[in-house]
Structures are given as structure tokens and as C-alpha cells.
Amino acid sequence: xxxxxxxxxxxxxxVKGRSxxxxxxxxxxxxxxxxxxxIYSFGLNALFVIFTATFTSVLTEHFLCNLSxxxxxxxxxxxxxxxxxxxxxxxxxxPLWMAFVGGIIGIALGKYIFGGLGYNxxxxxxxxxxxxxxxxxxxxxxxxxxxLANRFSTISGSIYTWPFMEPxxxxxxxxxxxxxxxxDGITTSTAELAFGQISGSTGETCAIIIALxxxxxxxxxxxxxxxxxxxxxxxxxLSGVLYLFNSELYPSPVFMLLSGxxxxxxxxxxxxxxxxPITPLGLWIxGGIIGIxxxxxxxxxxxxxxxxxxxLLANAISPHIDSVIKNRVYGTKRKVKAV
Amino acid sequence: xxxxxxxxxxxxxxIHPPESKDExxxxxxxxxxxxxxIILPMAQHIGAPSQIIVREGQEVHRGQLLAKAGGxxxxxxxxxxxxxxxxxxxxxxxxGKMSTGxxxxxxxxxxxxxxxxxxxxxxxxTPEEILQGIQDAGIVGLGGAAFPTHVKLKVPEGKKCExxxxxxxxxxxxxxxxxxxxxxxxxxxFTGIKxxxxxxxxxxxxxxxEANKRDAANHLKKHIPKDLPVSVRVLPVKYPQGxxxxxxxxxxxxxxxxxxxxxxxxxxxxxxxxxxxxxxxxPHGQGIQERVITIAGPGVKKKGNYxxxxxxxxRFVLEQVGVxxxxxxxxxxxxxxGVAVSNLDISIVKxxxxxxxxxxxxxxxxxxxxxxxxxxACVDAxxxxxxxxxxGILAKFEAYNEMASDFNLMDCFECGSCTYVCxxxxxxxQYFRLAKRIVRKREAEKKEKVDA
Ligand code: SF4
Ligand code: SF4
Numbered sequence: 001x002x003x004x005x006x007x008x009x010x011x012x013x014x015v016k017g018r019s020x021x022x023x024x025x026x027x028x029x030x031x032x033x034x035x036x037x038x039i040y041s042f043g044l045n046a047l048f049v050i051f052t053a054t055f056t057s058v059l060t061e062h063f064l065c066n067l068s069x070x071x072x073x074x075x076x077x078x079x080x081x082x083x084x085x086x087x088x089x090x091x092x093x094x095p096l097w098m099a100f101v102g103g104i105i106g107i108a109l110g111k112y113i114f115g116g117l118g119y120n121x122x123x124x125x126x127x128x129x130x131x132x133x134x135x136x137x138x139x140x141x142x143x144x145x146x147x148l149a150n151r152f153s154t155i156s157g158s159i160y161t162w163p164f165m166e167p168x169x170x171x172x173x174x175x176x177x178x179x180x181x182x183x184d185g186i187t188t189s190t191a192e193l194a195f196g197q198i199s200g201s202t203g204e205t206c207a208i209i210i211a212l213x214x215x216x217x218x219x220x221x222x223x224x225x226x227x228x229x230x231x232x233x234x235x236x237x238l239s240g241v242l243y244l245f246n247s248e249l250y251p252s253p254v255f256m257l258l259s260g261x262x263x264x265x266x267x268x269x270x271x272x273x274x275x276x277p278i279t280p281l282g283l284w285i286x287g288g289i290i291g292i293x294x295x296x297x298x299x300x301x302x303x304x305x306x307x308x309x310x311x312l313l314a315n316a317i318s319p320h321i322d323s324v325i326k327n328r329v330y331g332t333k334r335k336v337k338a339v
Numbered sequence: 340x341x342x343x344x345x346x347x348x349x350x351x352x353x354i355h356p357p358e359s360k361d362e363x364x365x366x367x368x369x370x371x372x373x374x375x376x377i378i379l380p381m382a383q384h385i386g387a388p389s390q391i392i393v394r395e396g397q398e399v400h401r402g403q404l405l406a407k408a409g410g411x412x413x414x415x416x417x418x419x420x421x422x423x424x425x426x427x428x429x430x431x432x433x434x435g436k437m438s439t440g441x442x443x444x445x446x447x448x449x450x451x452x453x454x455x456x457x458x459x460x461x462x463x464x465t466p467e468e469i470l471q472g473i474q475d476a477g478i479v480g481l482g483g484a485a486f487p488t489h490v491k492l493k494v495p496e497g498k499k500c501e502x503x504x505x506x507x508x509x510x511x512x513x514x515x516x517x518x519x520x521x522x523x524x525x526x527x528x529f530t531g532i533k534x535x536x537x538x539x540x541x542x543x544x545x546x547x548x549e550a551n552k553r554d555a556a557n558h559l560k561k562h563i564p565k566d567l568p569v570s571v572r573v574l575p576v577k578y579p580q581g582x583x584x585x586x587x588x589x590x591x592x593x594x595x596x597x598x599x600x601x602x603x604x605x606x607x608x609x610x611x612x613x614x615x616x617x618x619x620x621x622p623h624g625q626g627i628q629e630r631v632i633t634i635a636g637p638g639v640k641k642k643g644n645y646x647x648x649x650x651x652x653x654r655f656v657l658e659q660v661g662v663x664x665x666x667x668x669x670x671x672x673x674x675x676x677g678v679a680v681s682n683l684d685i686s687i688v689k690x691x692x693x694x695x696x697x698x699x700x701x702x703x704x705x706x707x708x709x710x711x712x713x714x715x716a717c718v719d720a721x722x723x724x725x726x727x728x729x730x731g732i733l734a735k736f737e738a739y740n741e742m743a744s745d746f747n748l749m750d751c752f753e754c755g756s757c758t759y760v761c762x763x764x765x766x767x768x769q770y771f772r773l774a775k776r777i778v779r780k781r782e783a784e785k786k787e788k789v790d791a
Contacts, residue, residue, distance in 0.1 A: 007668050008679040010769045012755035014356055014512065018711040020762045076709060115786060118710030278715040327724040330584065331597040334394045
């Protein structure tokens with residue numbers, strides 16, 4: 001007994017049992033209810049769009065790793081998240097070949113060229129969506145009504161458009177609450193917004209389910225609570241002030257919070273750790289910028305929705321936030337740079 | 340963040356690892372059997388190694404001086420058992436280096452009475468006499484640092500010690516020695532405090548204890564002698580509160596300037612077990628022969644708190660307490676800052692506060708590391724308020740000079756909080772340890788060049 005050689009390792013000899021893989025996996029779990037609700041309200045169309053985006057993302061990641069002769073990184077689940085988020089932010093009857101292109105762009109341009117996980121400046125899913133928005137402005141703003149009776153049996157013609165062909169829409173109507181408000185001045189009721197009785201991108205319509213997923217991740221200490229709170233709070237405050245100022249002209253703050261992609265963006269997209277600041281105060285500032293910018297774009301911009309551009313812009317300035325917000329090192333007067 | 344900093348009674352950041360103290364904190368201190376052979380390395384404290392004054396074949400009495408201090412920053416070593424000096428040869432130490440050592444074979448039937456020396460009276464002795472007495476007793480910081488206590492207590496010219504802090508924090512998981520010492524040796528602690536007050540010329544003593552040892556805090560409070568200016572402060576549990584800097588900040592709200600000692604802000608910090616040892620030994624003029632050690636961890640059968648003779652071989656200790664077949668790693672000290680030993684042929688030294696045995700399945704090591712995902716967990720954990728994420732990235736590029744000049748690498752005291760929380764399992768503190776060593780070496784080389 002006691003002859004055996006011992007292993008040696010350097011301290012600390014215990015670690016907190018929460019790995020990057022765990023965090024990514026849990027984000028996927030938290031997104032699944034959003035996916036299910038999306039399929040429930042938009043039927044097979046949503047299923048196909050989300051699946052295509054996710055599958056393409058994972059495949060691209062695997063392929064690029066092979067290409068650069070690295071061990072594949074698909075099992076860290078980050079590509080799954082990118083794909084799911086992309087799929088969830090597209091319209092339900094989006095042509096699949098475009099979703100396919102989006103999946104490739106997200107991973108290749110959004111993440112890979114920066115150096116892979118941990119080095120991306122922007123949220124990869126949003127990079128993909130921004131490129132799709134520029135390339136296919138009509139397809140990405142053509143909405144599809146929710147809860148059609150035949151949604152589990154038929155697929156929209158637009159879904160299987162051949163690459164580079166004009167998509168043929170069969171059930172064009174479903175204006176989103178935001179576009180309805182912006183272009184026609186129609187408001188949607190709070191209950192309809194909260195429970196997803198509306199049209200919109202596949203994953204953005206049920207605010208409650210999205211919020212629950214966020215609460216789950218925050219409770220498990222796998223997401224910064226500061227970002228969603230900062231985004232929603234700043235958006236609420238700005239739109240609240242405007243609403244008090246003139247409730248005829250401006251929509252209510254509750255409408256602003258629950259409509260469009262704000263909830264999905266605040267909970268799942270702005271919270272990408274890699275492309276957000278690292279200090280607590282930095283996170284507040286970052287979230288605040290997103291919330292305010294979203295409202296500004298929605299109200300004064302040419303687009304009905306501004307979440308995507310707000311987050312991308314905040315991603316871009318996040319390193320600068322880090323270089324301004326510094327901790328003072330213990331026992332010194334020196335502020336240490338955060339980047 | 341400045342405007343969220345209204346909480347007092349603690350320091351910024353830090354972590355909450357599982358305490359894992361329940362299995363041993365209720366077990367009274369037990370005397371450990373004497374091993375057949377004691378092995379005493381001469382380099383077991385910070386500073387110059389002790390100088391051997393005995394020869395092979397000599398018979399020595401328990402408590403007799405075996406080696407004298409090798410200088411001012413050094414302490415003597417006394418015989419932990421009565422017996423015969425068998426051999427003087429090189430022995431391995433915890434850090435893997437070799438040191439001259441004494442092999443002392445215990446007399447099997449000795450009563451193991453301890454030799455008495457010149458008693459030191461705290462009331463009539465001068466501060467210098469007390470400091471000399473502490474050095475002569477071979478006392479070093481028993482919390483793990485093993486820095487000679489008399490050096491630490493020496494208040495430099497022009498400085499004044501206003502507060503003496505007794506460190507009963509014991510923030511390392513598993514360890515319960517200070518806890519038991521506070522519960523069982525209150526008289527020694529208060530006698531020790533008397534010596535410390537005199538030696539440092541201080542009027543005020545605060546004993547800092549974490550809230551998971553409330554029983555010890557209450558016990559000490561009840562027994563404070565009337566003539567001692569002692570108060571007990573219970574602090575919220577947080578690692579690394581036992582670090583001097585953090586403890587001073589938690590209790591007094593002052594920061595110790597970078598690169599300086601607590602005396603800079605008028606404080607001297609002494610570990611509670613060290614204090615008890617001073618109170619036990621100085622009235623009899625004896626030298627330190629044993630210390631209290633927690634033996635714990637999932638791989639140990641008879642867990643507990645034991646008084647173990649210094650120089651007891653680790654192998655003997657583990658055979659006595661019984662360990663799991665699948666033992667894989669053994670740590671000297673706590674799991675956060677302790678050292679993993681490479682073999683069992685080393686012995687207990689004055690700085691050994693715990694022996695932890697982990698089996699294969701308990702060693703929480705995920706082989707896979709991921710890139711830094713900038714989650715900020717390390718930034719929120721670092722008690723020095725560094726940016727371990729950035730330091731880790733620079734370390735990968737071997738930008739050691741930049742780490743030191745722009746990101747305060749040298750202020751890192753290797754507490755390991757950043758590595759503990761990192762979800763990507765980046766060995767941050769391991770990088771920093773290496774980086775600090777390289778920076779120090781480069782600086783030394785530079786100096787040499789200038790001097791030459
Ligand atoms: S090991 Fe160094 S960098 Fe890491 S938390 Fe401790 S002091 Fe900070
Ligand atoms: S804890 Fe690890 S992954 Fe998170 S920011 Fe620090 S180094 Fe990066």
C-alpha cells in the first residue's frame with residue numbers, strides 16, 4: 001500500500017463545476033421552449049427555417065475546423081446557439097436557401113475570420129442576419145400570419161424557392177405589431193404580445209417564454225442579469241417618457257418592450273459574453289445603449305425594428321467601453337485596463 | 340464599482356468555494372503517535388536554512404536545539420522527539436527541492452518529556468527579549484506562509500503598530516485547525532496576545548473570525564481576560580479573507596499599498612495558531628516540536644485534527660489514518676493554495692496546516708480548456724481587482740513584460756480565485772505564477788547588468 005506514484009498538479013485543486021460547455025448547453029436548453037412555441041404558432045415553416053439555419057451553422061463550423069486542421073469545435077455548442085438564434089430571428093416563410101446562406105455567413109464571417117469562439121467582435125447570428133437583411137430586403141420583411149389552420153400540413157411556397165429565384169408568397173399578410181404601428185398606426189394588445197398571438201420572426205413572438213428562459217439562465221448564474229435588465233429598463237424609460245409626453249404619437253412602453261425582437265435580443269443576443277463588456281458597470285452602459293438606440297430607431301428611424309442594429313453597434317463599442325471602465329487595482333492608484 | 344461599495348466588514352470580490360469543513364470541525368484535537376524516524380529538513384521556513392549543531396550518533400532530548408538560526412530571517416529547529424541522530428543527509432522538501440536534513444530515530448520507550456528552557460515573562464521582559472524568545476522558540480507563521488514571526492513583529496523605525504489583528508479566518512476549504520485551536524486553546528491564545536502586545540507596543544487587538552466559526556468566536560469572547568484590550572470580529576465567509584491584505588481591508592477598511600506590508604497602515608497580522616504557540620512555549624522557554632494539522636479529503640479514513648510532531652514522514656501519517664486504495668493526489672495545505680506533493684517521502688514541516696487526500700474521482704480536473712469567452716467571472720472574483728482574462732491572453736503570447744508593466748501582474752498574490760471560477764478552465768493562476776517568476780528573473784538579470 002501507498003507505493004503508488006502520485007499525480008501532481010498546481011493549485012487551486014478545486015474548481016467551480018460550471019464549464020463553458022455547460023453554459024452553452026444550458027443556453028440551448030433555454031432556447032428550446034422558444035423553438036417549440038415558434039413551431040406551434042408557425043407550423044412546419046418555422047421548423048424548416050430554424051432547422052436549416054442551425055444545421056448549416058454546425059456544418060460550417062465543422063467544415064472550417066477540418067479545413068484548418070483543428071479539432072472540431074462543434075461540441076462546445078456555440079455554433080448550435082448561433083444557428084438557433086439566426087433561425088429564430090428570420091421570418092417563418094423565409095426561403096430555405098437564404099437561411100442556408102445565413103448559416104454559413106454567421107459562422108464564417110461572424111466568428112471564424114475573427115479567430116473562432118472567444119474572439120468574435122459581433123454576435124455571429126446578428127452578423128448573418130444583417131447580411132441577409134442587406135441582400136434580401138424583401139424576403140426578410142415579408143411576414144407570415146401565425147396560427148394558420150393548415151400550418152402543420154402545408155408548407156409555404158416561398159420556403160422552397162430555388163436559389164436566386166423570386167420567392168412566391170402565398171399567405172402574405174401578417175404585418176408585425178411594430179410595422180402595423182409604424183406604418184398604419186395600429187396598436188396590438190398587451191396580452192396578445194405577451195402570449196405570442198402575433199406575427200413576427202419565428203422566435204420573437206412570445207415574450208413570456210423568452211423571459212422565462214432568461215430567468216432560468218440567470219438563476220443558474222449562466223447569464224449576466226445586468227444586460228437584459230439594462231436593455232429593457234432603458235427602453236422602458238425612454239419610451240415611457242415619450243409616452244407621457246404624447247401618448248397619441250408614441251406607443252406605450254409596455255408595447256415597446258413586448259413587441260418585435262427586443263425581448264429576444266435583450267435576453268439571448270445582447271448577452272453573448274464574448275461580444276459584450278467584461279465589467280459590471282460596462283454591462284450597464286452597454287445594455288443602456290442597446291435599449292435607447294432600439295427605441296430611437298423604432299420611432300425616428302426608417303425601419304420598424306432596430307434591435308439588431310443596436311446590438312451590433314453596441315458590440316462594436318464594447319471593447320471601448322472596456323477600455324474606459326476600469327477597476328482600480330487594490331492598494332494602488334492605478335486603474336488597470338480592461339482590454 | 341465605486342457606487343456599489345457601501346458594504347463594510349468585507350473586501351471587494353472574492354469567491355465562495357464549498358467549505359467542506361463539516362467532517363472535521365467537530366472533532367477535538369488528538370495527539371498523533373510518534374513515528375519511528377523523524378526527518379527534519381533545514382529549509383522549512385522562508386529565509387536562510389537553519390544550521391545543524393548536532394552530529395550523527397548523538398543522543399538528543401525532546402525539545403533540545405538541533406540547529407540554530409541561519410541568520411536574522413531564519414529560525415532554529417528543535418528535536419520533536421527524544422532519540423538518536425541517525426544520519427545527516429539531503430532530504431526532499433515539499434517544493435521538490437532538496438535540503439540538508441536530520442534523521443532522528445525515536446527512543447521507543449521514552450516518556451517524551453519536553454526540555455524546559457529560560458522562561459520569558461511577558462510583563463517584565465523588554466520587546467527585544469520577547470522577539471528574541473520568539474525566534475529562539477523556532478516560531479514561524481503556522482497559517483502556511485512559514486515566515487519567521489519575530490521578523491514580522493519587528494515594527495520598523497518610524498512606524499507604529501496601532502492594531503494587532505489575530506487571523507482566525509481559515510478561509511481555505513477543508514481546514515479546521517485554527518477553528519479547533521480557538522475552541523480548545525483559548526488560554527494559550529490570550530497568553531500569546533500578551534507577548535504580542537508587548538513586542539509590538541500595541542494597544543488594541545482584534546481577532547478576525549469567519550461566520551462559519553461562530554462557536555469559536557463566542558467561546559473566545561467569553562474568555563477574554565479583563566486586562567486585555569481584545570475584541571472579536573465576526574466576518575462574512577469569503578475566500579481569500581485569510582490573506583493579510585484582504586483581512587486588513589475587511590476589518591479596518593484600509594488598503595495596504597501595493598508591495599508594502601500591513602505595518603504601512605499601522606497593522607500587524609498574526610495567525611491564531613501561531614499566537615497560541617507563542618503563549619504555550621515562551622513561558623517555558625521551549626522550542627516548537629509539533630503543530631495541529633487537519634487531515635481530511637475524500638480519500639482519508641480517519642479524518643480529524645491532530646497534533647503531529649514536526650518531521651513526521653507523510654507516509655507514516657497516511658498509514659496511520661488509512662487512505663483509499665485509489666489515492667491520486669495529496670495536498671499539503673488547503674485545496675486553493677496548497678501544494679500537490681509528488682511523493683510520500685517528504686515530511687510534515689512547520690508550515691503544514693493540512694493534509695488533504697483526493698482520489699481519482701474527486702480530482703476535479705476537466706482536461707478540456709476552451710478559449711476565454713469574456714464572461715467576466717474572473718474579473719468579478721479577483722480580490723486585487725486585476726483583469727485575469729486579459730492577463731491570461733497576454734500570458735499565452737508570452738507578453739510577460741507587458742503583463743507586469745500595464746496590467747499589474749506583480750500585485751497578483753496567487754490566490755487562485757480566477758482559476759476557480761473560470762468556466763473555460765484556463766489555468767490562469769498557473770500562468771501568472773510562471774510569468775511572475777520570469778519577470779523577477781529578468782529584473783534580476785537587468786540589475787546584474789547595471790551593477791556589472
Ligand atoms: S490569482 Fe492573482 S489574478 Fe487570480 S484572483 Fe488571485 S490575485 Fe487575482
Ligand atoms: S473566467 Fe475565464 S472565460 Fe471568463 S473572462 Fe475570465 S478567463 Fe475568460
